[in-house]
Amino acid sequence: xxxxxxxxxxxxxxxxxxxxxxxxxxxxxxxxxxxxxxxxxxxxxxxxxxxxxxxxxxxxxxxxxxxxxxxxxxxxxxxxxxxxxxxxxxxxxxxxxxxxxxxxxxxxxxxxxxxxxxxxxxxxxxxxxxxxxxxxxxxxxxxxxxxxxxxxxxxxxxxxxxxxxxxxxxxxxxxxxxxxxxxxxxxxxxxxxxxxxxxxxxxxxxxxxxxxxxxxxxxxxxxxxxxxxxxxxxxxxxxxxxxxxxxxxxxxxxxxxxxxxxxxxxxxxxxxxxxxxxxxxxxxxxxxxxxxxxxxxxxxxxxxxxxxxxxxxxxxxxxxxxxxxxxxxxxxxxxxxxxxxxxxxxxxxxxxxxxxxxxxxxxxxxxxxxxxxxxxxxxxxxxxxxxxxxxxxxxxxxxxxxxxxxxxxxxxxxxxxxxxxxxxxxxxxxxxxxxxxxxxxxxxxxxxxxxxxxxxxxxxxxxxxxxxxxxxxxxxxxxxxxxxxxx
Ligand SMILES: Cc1cc2nc3c(=O)[nH]c(=O)nc-3n(C[C@H](O)[C@H](O)[C@H](O)COP(=O)(O)OP(=O)(O)OC[C@H]3O[C@@H](n4cnc5c(N)ncnc54)[C@H](O)[C@@H]3O)c2cc1C
Numbered sequence: 001x002x003x004x005x006x007x008x009x010x011x012x013x014x015x016x017x018x019x020x021x022x023x024x025x026x027x028x029x030x031x032x033x034x035x036x037x038x039x040x041x042x043x044x045x046x047x048x049x050x051x052x053x054x055x056x057x058x059x060x061x062x063x064x065x066x067x068x069x070x071x072x073x074x075x076x077x078x079x080x081x082x083x084x085x086x087x088x089x090x091x092x093x094x095x096x097x098x099x100x101x102x103x104x105x106x107x108x109x110x111x112x113x114x115x116x117x118x119x120x121x122x123x124x125x126x127x128x129x130x131x132x133x134x135x136x137x138x139x140x141x142x143x144x145x146x147x148x149x150x151x152x153x154x155x156x157x158x159x160x161x162x163x164x165x166x167x168x169x170x171x172x173x174x175x176x177x178x179x180x181x182x183x184x185x186x187x188x189x190x191x192x193x194x195x196x197x198x199x200x201x202x203x204x205x206x207x208x209x210x211x212x213x214x215x216x217x218x219x220x221x222x223x224x225x226x227x228x229x230x231x232x233x234x235x236x237x238x239x240x241x242x243x244x245x246x247x248x249x250x251x252x253x254x255x256x257x258x259x260x261x262x263x264x265x266x267x268x269x270x271x272x273x274x275x276x277x278x279x280x281x282x283x284x285x286x287x288x289x290x291x292x293x294x295x296x297x298x299x300x301x302x303x304x305x306x307x308x309x310x311x312x313x314x315x316x317x318x319x320x321x322x323x324x325x326x327x328x329x330x331x332x333x334x335x336x337x338x339x340x341x342x343x344x345x346x347x348x349x350x351x352x353x354x355x356x357x358x359x360x361x362x363x364x365x366x367x368x369x370x371x372x373x374x375x376x377x378x379x380x381x382x383x384x385x386x387x388x389x390x391x392x393x394x395x396x397x398x399x400x401x402x403x404x405x406x407x408x409x410x411x412x413x414x415x416x417x418x419x420x421x422x423x424x425x426x427x428x429x430x431x432x433x434x435x436x437x438x439x440x441x442x443x444x445x446x447x448x449x450x451x452x453x454x455x456x457x458x459x460x461x462x463x464x465x466x467x468x469x470x471x472x473x474x475x476x477x478x479x480x481x482x483x484x485x486x487x
Pocket of ligand 1: 204
């Protein structure tokens with residue numbers, strides 16, 4: 001760990017360049033929500049960002065935000081949900097080893113959090129997108145985003161869509177997409193409350209008093225040292241460590257060379273700064289893993305591993321498929337479809353048309369196909385035989401794909417080589433309590449230090465659902481703001 005991360009004793013600070021009651025490092029989703037709540041609690045708030053503006057990964061993101069328990073949008077679109085049902089799903093899908101207290105607080109606070117977001121000006125259109133997909137193709141406001149309606153979760157909790165998507169004007173993904181439409185009204189809310197921002201300031205280390213209390217931040221701006229005093233508390237909201245090669249190698253080596261859905265500013269700085277002051281870490285090996293396949297195609301085909309065997313229900317959440325491929329199948333997967341299924345998939349609408357590439361192999365029979373693919377003789381044939389035997393009855397007793405997608409493969413078949421089609425970001429980070437206080441390795445909160453977002457371990461301990469990053473970043477960001485302002 002570089003020396004520069006070591007906490008600086010307050011008496012050694014030459015002068016304070018900036019001062020505020022609450023100082024927040026990082027102006028992404030966690031930072032802006034902390035800023036709003038700290039300001040509303042009466043604090044003078046200063047947000048620092050190392051880039052030239054607000055937004056972070058959040059403003060570039062797809063904007064899914066995981067909310068449920070019976071939000072007004074869910075109810076308006078005819079979906080039943082409850083906090084208990086949401087808690088059951090999250091406990092099953094986001095583990096193993098979830099922080100039960102965080103999941104409980106999140107599920108039971110979700111309707112209020114929806115109301116808070118809409119009061120801040122975030123708009124969710126009353127329209128549901130029910131097709132398999134990574135994102136909504138237009139500006140629909142609600143969709144499934146975590147495999148809630150697929151095996152095994154559909155029988156663990158009552159399926160309810162919880163992916164809430166802020167409405168986009170003339171949607172163009174990546175250009176003022178839903179993530180931007182989430183961030184913009186929140187930043188405007190913060191500005192209206194008098195929250196100040198300073199850009200091009202990179203937080204480097206904490207400043208601590210003789211009693212160990214965090215009193216500020218040491219930072220760099222244009223090659224010079226800058227010191228920022230926090231009269232009440234510091235909130236770390238600097239994002240993940242997806243772009244810190246050394247940390248990735250140490251904690252999550254399967255992601256070496258494959259960062260995604262993160263930004264280069266996610267270099268683990270907040271984690272390292274707090275760690276140097278004794279902070280505990282949690283679930284540093286947990287990763288979100290995207291799989292670069294079109295969900296409309298995958299649901300209609302079968303996915304097999306390097307031994308020609310199916311391993312997951314193909315109609316589940318793509319992030320669950322990604323984790324299974326990278327972590328359990330040595331990053332090897334092949335999609336197999338017959339011509340009817342392929343044509344049917346191509347006739348559907350998708351938000352990811354660029355994933356619809358031509359097949360790698362095509363053959364008259366499954367036996368020829370498996371030979372062309374270099375799979376063990378008979379392996380894919382046995383898989384297709386078993387699949388077809390049950391598919392004739394519209395069932396999938398092996399992996400429980402929903403009957404609507406189950407149909408026997410027949411005639412000429414094609415396969416897509418999807419080896420290495422994964423990338424992702426890290427989910428582990430600082431161990432915080434439900435009030436976003438950063439915990440020391442001795443278990444007690446570090447006085448004056450709070451954190452939220454992807455520099456913390458939030459609701460995801462292993463599994464993932466789209467929307468949980470913006471979800472727990474905003475939810476626990478708010479709590480960090482309140483706690484920092486009120487001490
Ligand atoms: C293309 C894409 C699509 C995504 N889609 C979704 C989605 O649909 N739903 C979802 O939940 N998540 C999604 N994500 C992930 C999500 O955006 C992030 O996980 C989330 O924004 C993390 O919140 P955060 O507040 O921790 O970090 P961010 O929102 O990235 O904010 C962190 C901020 O801290 C700043 N910073 C970093 N280091 C320092 C430092 N040392 N000093 C000062 N400032 C610093 C950064 O510049 C940044 O502005 C997506 C991400 C991308 C890139």
